[in-house]
Amino acid sequence: MKKNKNISDDTLRELFKGIPLEEPTQNFMDNLFQKIDAEAIKSKKIKQRWIIVGQIAAGVAGILLFPALVIYLYILYRPDSSFSFPKIYIDFNTNVLIIGFSVLMLLILDTLIRIHLANQAKNN
Secondary structure, eight states: OOOOSOHHHHHHHHHHHHSOOOOOOTTHHHHHHHHHHHHHHHHHHHHHHHHHHHHHHHHHHHHHHHHHHHHHHHHHHOTTSOOOOOOOOOOOOHHHHHHHHHHHHHHHHHHHHHHHHHHHHHHO
16 A cells, blocks of 8 residues: 655545535525625725725815925926915805805715615616
8 A cells, every 4th residue: 555655635635535525505605695795895885985085185185285386386497586475365254154065065965865876776
């Protein structure tokens, strides 16, 4: 009798020989596909959250960095000119701010409702 030099292979063969072969349950495939779908939905939600965070970061960077870059390049290529910010006096009307904030909230709510309805239609 020829014995294999690799002892771990022999041990694994013996273990696999001792395992009885059974048919999977009838719901095995359904359960497996449900778990795969759940993981896919979970990873898609995480990806969507990071996309939103990236869009917000890009918007803030654009608002802050683009004017700074323009001012820097203006000063760099026109060193003889003096650059100063004009004094701006703004008188806020609270009614205008409330209306603007309300419109912004309604637009955000409308977008969230549309996304929710689209996801429901896709799932059904």
